[in-house]
Amino acid sequence: MQTLNISLKNNTHLRFIADFFRPYTQRAYLVGGSVRDLFLGLKINDYDIEFYDIKPKDFEKIMQELGAQGFGKSFFVYKFKNYDLGLARTENKTGYGHAGFEVKICHDEKLAAKRRDFTINSMMINLFNDEFLDFYGGLQDLKKGCLRHIDEQSFQEDSLRVLRAVVFASRFGFKIAKESLALMKNMSIKDLSKDRINTELYKFFKSSKLDVGYKYLQELGLEQAIFGFENSFKGVEFQNLLRDTRVFIKDDALFLYLYLNYFQLDKEVFFKNTKLKKEYSKKANQAFYLNNMSDFELAKIALDIPLKEWLGLWDEKRIKQAKKLKLYENKFKSKILAKDFLNAGIYGKMLGLKLQQAKENELKEYIEGGIDGSCLKDLHSRSKRIDL
Numbered sequence: 001m002q003t004l005n006i007s008l009k010n011n012t013h014l015r016f017i018a019d020f021f022r023p024y025t026q027r028a029y030l031v032g033g034s035v036r037d038l039f040l041g042l043k044i045n046d047y048d049i050e051f052y053d054i055k056p057k058d059f060e061k062i063m064q065e066l067g068a069q070g071f072g073k074s075f076f077v078y079k080f081k082n083y084d085l086g087l088a089r090t091e092n093k094t095g096y097g098h099a100g101f102e103v104k105i106c107h108d109e110k111l112a113a114k115r116r117d118f119t120i121n122s123m124m125i126n127l128f129n130d131e132f133l134d135f136y137g138g139l140q141d142l143k144k145g146c147l148r149h150i151d152e153q154s155f156q157e158d159s160l161r162v163l164r165a166v167v168f169a170s171r172f173g174f175k176i177a178k179e180s181l182a183l184m185k186n187m188s189i190k191d192l193s194k195d196r197i198n199t200e201l202y203k204f205f206k207s208s209k210l211d212v213g214y215k216y217l218q219e220l221g222l223e224q225a226i227f228g229f230e231n232s233f234k235g236v237e238f239q240n241l242l243r244d245t246r247v248f249i250k251d252d253a254l255f256l257y258l259y260l261n262y263f264q265l266d267k268e269v270f271f272k273n274t275k276l277k278k279e280y281s282k283k284a285n286q287a288f289y290l291n292n293m294s295d296f297e298l299a300k301i302a303l304d305i306p307l308k309e310w311l312g313l314w315d316e317k318r319i320k321q322a323k324k325l326k327l328y329e330n331k332f333k334s335k336i337l338a339k340d341f342l343n344a345g346i347y348g349k350m351l352g353l354k355l356q357q358a359k360e361n362e363l364k365e366y367i368e369g370g371i372d373g374s375c376l377k378d379l380h381s382r383s384k385r386i387d388l
Contacts, residue, residue, distance in 0.1 A: 006038065007130050017049060017083065018127040024062060027052035029109070029124040029133070036120050039142055040172070048084045049127070052107060059087055075103050088112040091154075110135045117161045118168070118180075119148045141177075148177040155180075159189045162220060163200040170204055170213025181219065189225055194275050197226060201276070205252040211243040214255070228273045229265060238262055245314035253283035257311045261288035286311055293318065295325060299363045302327035303334065325367070332366070334359050 008014045008030060021028050030038075032048040051059065056076060063070065068080035076087035088106045106112040109124060110133075116122040119138040125131070136150050147168055149155040162184045165176055176184075189197070204213050217223055224230040241258060256276070260267050261284070271281045287301050289312055298321055301310050306329055307322035322328040336358045341351055 008125055008127055009130070013047060013082070014049075014127055017047075017085075020066065021051065021062075022128070024058070025051055025053045026128055027109075028127045030127060031113075031124050032116065032121050035123040035125055036138075036142065038125075039123075039139065046082050046084065048086075050086055050088045050112065050124070052088050052109070054087065056087065056105065076105070089115070091115050091157075109133055114151055115154060116150055117155065117158070117164060119150055120146075120168075122150055145172065145174045146177055147174050147180060149180045149183060152183060155183065156187055159187055159191055160196060160200070162187050162189055162222070163192075163197065163204075166213050166216045166220070166222070167200055167203045167207065169216050170207035170209045173209040173212055176216060181216075184220055189222070198274070198276055201226070202252070205255050205280075208246060209243075210246050210255050211239040214242055214259075215239055226274070227259075227270065229263070229270070248314050248316075248319070249311055251283070251311055253280050254311055256280050256284045257286065257288070260284050262290070283311060288312060293321070295321065295367050296360075296364060298322060299325055299327060299332060299367060300360065302332040303359055303363070304331065306331045332363065334362055336362055 009018075014030065018028065029050050029052075030047065031050045034044055034046070034048045037044050054062070059076065060070070063078045063080075063085065066080055066085075068078040068083075068085060071077060071079045076089055078085045088109070090104050090106045090111060092102045092104075113122040113124060113133070113135050118141075119136045120142045121138070122134070122136045123138040124133040126133075137148075141148050147165055149161075155161055165180070165184060168174055169176055204210075207213055217226070221230075238258070241262065242255065245254060245258065259265070260270060267281065267284055271278075271284075286305075287310070289297060298307065298318070301307060301312070302322075302325070307313055307325075307327050308329060313319055313322060319328070336355065338351065338355055341354055341358075346354055
């Protein structure tokens, strides 16, 4: 029996569950990502707890008494507030797809932990006495920053684990073990629906180490399967761009903004094929400049949004330039009004062109006038200068 310096008994959320289940069992464990994140010093928002020595029918009655909802009754899993409560189980592949598994109750902790994907997710802590179980070296791998599969056969039965590996690598900056990477290279994700794939992609888009995740997307040959595009460019330039820009841009849409614009992909076709959220499409269509920008090019973007909302504001130089233009916090407030062009008899496509031209001229005056606003007079007082 191993004990920890950190006691779960000090956690009011877990103490509540321990007290509630004390009459029914003495084997209730915090498992999976909850234990991993505890060791990483991360805040735990959801608790994954596994129970032993309780019959399924009795467990269902206990769940009803607690007020938990069965979101995976065939998997003996229930949801209560921020707890995932389930009976210990094994899973054996019986059919095609992510859901093609036979699930059985398990009474052995080591066997139950074997069904986990990676060693770092197989650790367990008993809620009643802080007993720590680590059958597959998860803590050692966690300290080394290593993603290692547990069992070769069971790992290959669930193709979603390939994407989960990319997500974990990009979230924590971990390295995938050579033997695990070799195993995943021989696995196909064709059995996964777009919804299953996109659920993992949304997690990837939030990660802090986009460059690491993209490196593994390429190594595993997943670009064609996921994005419908196989990039033959294997250099580190794009990975470096992902790494450097992530320091300044935390928006979930950053990866797609950079990926689609850097490689000049057809955005309409891309989003039609992937069925990713429309909000990503809108942000991916923001202006893209890879190299240095003039004040005018930067100010043009501020006609639509404050520059702090622009995904291209990815380094100190551009941020300093935006603040100097006084367009960082607020977008450019144009005094050009469409009604003045309408009154002059300009409509349709020509209206849009004339309106854009007038606003750009206004921007040039703003920049040339010292960026203090003194050059911006009321439109009506200088209407003769606007080419209607």
